[in-house]
Amino acid sequence: MEQVIKGASKNKLRRYFLTALMLTLAVTGGLFAYAYTTASTSLSVSSGDADIATITDNMTVPAYKLLGCHRAAIGDGRLFDILPDDDYTGDLEVMVYLDNIDELSGYYGMLLMRVGLYESDNVTNVSLSGLDKPLTMNNGVVKFMSINTSNFTPGQMFHINCTGGVYRTFPWAYMTGSDYAPSLTAEIIQAGS
Numbered sequence: 001m002e003q004v005i006k007g008a009s010k011n012k013l014r015r016y017f018l019t020a021l022m023l024t025l026a027v028t029g030g031l032f033a034y035a036y037t038t039a040s041t042s043l044s045v046s047s048g049d050a051d052i053a054t055i056t057d058n059m060t061v062p063a064y065k066l067l068g069c070h071r072a073a074i075g076d077g078r079l080f081d082i083l084p085d086d087d088y089t090g091d092l093e094v095m096v097y098l099d100n101i102d103e104l105s106g107y108y109g110m111l112l113m114r115v116g117l118y119e120s121d122n123v124t125n126v127s128l129s130g131l132d133k134p135l136t137m138n139n140g141v142v143k144f145m146s147i148n149t150s151n152f153t154p155g156q157m158f159h160i161n162c163t164g165g166v167y168r169t170f171p172w173a174y175m176t177g178s179d180y181a182p183s184l185t186a187e188i189i190q191a192g193s
Contacts, residue, residue: 006060053084053092053188066107066180068172069092074113074165080186086155091191094144095162100183101140107175111182112136113165117144119158132163145191160186 060077084092096115098104104111116125116132125131133142169175 014053044153048085048158050085050087050101052190053082053087055186055188056081058123058159061178066169067176068169071110071166071168074162074167076162076164077159078159079115079184080160080162081157082186082188083157084155093189093191094160095187095189096135096142097185097187098135098137098182099142100179101137103177103179104137104182106177107169107180108137108167110137110166110168113182114163115142116163117158118161119156158162 010158058078058081061079062077064074079096084096093164095115098111098113113135114132115135118125133144135142
């Protein structure tokens with residue numbers, strides 16, 4: 001063994017190789033001997049058992065009878081009630097869709113409803129624009145963006161209302177089918193992050 005080490009030390013390349021080998025053994029041996037400790041923790045989270053808000057239909061818009069070649073007004077009334085959860089403190093985005101435009105296009109030449117987002121007193125418009133928005137067959141969605149908690153109180157109900165509108169029908173001879181009623185869908189999502 002002594003002669004092997006002496007023979008290896010005579011050659012410079014072998015000397016470098018042997019030094020590198022010993023250094024590698026020293027470093028890796030130290031890694032196995034080194035002990036370390038860890039710790040873990042978890043966040044405290046409880047279930048809210050609810051969505052950020054609930055939507056219920058509350059249709060109070062007066063009924064009307066569809067006649068051919070007829071133009072008439074759509075009355076005002078409530079469409080939906082929205083109740084933000086007491087624990088939700090973020091902003092909301094509310095959308096209202098006219099979801100059966102394809103079926104209505106056979107009966108109506110024009111359909112326009114003014115839709116607004118109102119507080120429970122039914123007087124104060126809580127949208128950022130402060131205006132009612134047109135929901136039509138050409139514009140089948142109304143979006144009330146970033147309704148923030150300065151405009152409503154969590155846990156206090158507010159409403160999506162129709163503040164009137166107008167429709168015009170085709171001649172009765174051209175109307176086929178039986179689904180004359182505009183169908184609406186409301187959606188609430190979290191605004192921002």
